[in-house]
Amino acid sequence: MRIVGLTGGIASGKSTVSNLFKTHGIPVVDADLVARDVLKKGTGGWKKVVSAFGEDILQPDGEVDRPKLGQIVFSNPEKRQLLNRLLAPYISSGIFWEMLKLWMKGFKVIVLDVPLLFEAKMDKWTKPIIVVWVDPETQLQRLVLRDRTSEDDAQNRINAQMSLDLKRTRADIVIDNTGSLEDLKEQFQNVLFEVTKPLTWTEFGLSRQGAASVLVSIIVGVLIFRKVYNTESL
Numbered sequence: 001m002r003i004v005g006l007t008g009g010i011a012s013g014k015s016t017v018s019n020l021f022k023t024h025g026i027p028v029v030d031a032d033l034v035a036r037d038v039l040k041k042g043t044g045g046w047k048k049v050v051s052a053f054g055e056d057i058l059q060p061d062g063e064v065d066r067p068k069l070g071q072i073v074f075s076n077p078e079k080r081q082l083l084n085r086l087l088a089p090y091i092s093s094g095i096f097w098e099m100l101k102l103w104m105k106g107f108k109v110i111v112l113d114v115p116l117l118f119e120a121k122m123d124k125w126t127k128p129i130i131v132v133w134v135d136p137e138t139q140l141q142r143l144v145l146r147d148r149t150s151e152d153d154a155q156n157r158i159n160a161q162m163s164l165d166l167k168r169t170r171a172d173i174v175i176d177n178t179g180s181l182e183d184l185k186e187q188f189q190n191v192l193f194e195v196t197k198p199l200t201w202t203e204f205g206l207s208r209q210g211a212a213s214v215l216v217s218i219i220v221g222v223l224i225f226r227k228v229y230n231t232e233s234l
């Protein structure tokens with residue numbers, strides 16, 4: 001199975017690109033949705049976060065008040081790192097289970113949409129890595145418009161992530177989403193071609209999965225050979 005990494009900055013257009021993948025029948029594991037699940041009332045993540053941040057972050061119904069927790073962590077790097085540390089194991093195992101389900105359904109290509117792909121070091125799992133880049137001014141405007149928030153709040157959220165310019169240097173494929181949706185769709189056609197083309201032997205051999213498969217094949221081959229030719233005593 002090919003696991004494609006999709007990342008970028010907040011409001012750079014990852015979900016918009018994810019939707020294009022979905023309309024072409026390629027499933028997407030959305031880390032933001034997984035992160036929501038692991039923070040639902042009563043879960044292990046919820047318990048850890050409530051004991052670290054206190055009951056003040058809860059709504060009357062016991063669910064986490066997300067905008068309130070957002071205000072706290074996006075204006076305080078230490079608290080954000082604490083939240084990340086508490087939730088990271090739940091988020092990674094949630095993502096892993098989603099991937100396993102898709103693999104069991106027989107999908108050959110899946111996309112991992114993870115805003116913090118590099119920060120959380122999940123880039124090691126994925127190839128190719130797509131970064132959705134946008135110029136800083138457009139990013140700020142789109143975030144303010146989408147979340148109906150102030151420029152200061154939006155800028156805090158942008159600053160909480162690795163810069164988009166750094167992310168693009170670590171990408172295999174860069175999508176520039178500064179232009180219109182039509183521009184984006186045009187670039188997407190090439191991306192779709194790249195991620196659905198068969199792996200070359202070199203790529204297959206170089207990938208960890210490839211190396212593991214070759215190793216397993218050699219071991220199985222040797223075992224079969226020994227069984228068939230009864231060479232255990234050799």
Ligand SMILES: CC(C)(COP(=O)(O)OP(=O)(O)OC[C@H]1O[C@@H](n2cnc3c(N)ncnc32)[C@H](O)[C@@H]1O)[C@@H](O)C(=O)NCCC(=O)NCCS
Nearest residue numbers: 009010031032035066067069070073084087115116160161
């Ligand atoms: C702080 C929370 C409660 C705010 O919730 P809210 O509904 O306002 O935002 P939402 O979850 O939809 O996130 C919106 C965007 O913020 C950015 N973002 C979210 N968490 C973080 C973080 N810890 N650091 C940097 N950026 C982040 C992402 O680009 C994300 O797409 C929430 O973002 C959260 O629980 N974050 C920690 C979990 C996490 O790391 N999520 C990212 C998935 S890898």
Ligand SMILES: Nc1ncnc2c1ncn2[C@@H]1O[C@H](COP(=O)(O)OP(=O)(O)OP(=O)(O)O)[C@@H](O)[C@H]1O
Nearest residue numbers: 009010011012013014015016142146179180181184
């Ligand atoms: N090319 C575009 N032209 C105009 N608006 C766009 C374009 N691409 C995305 N948008 C809009 O910009 C906003 C941010 O896009 P999107 O939600 O896809 O970003 P995201 O990277 O998934 O954000 P987040 O990290 O918060 O999940 C949305 O309101 C979306 O409709």
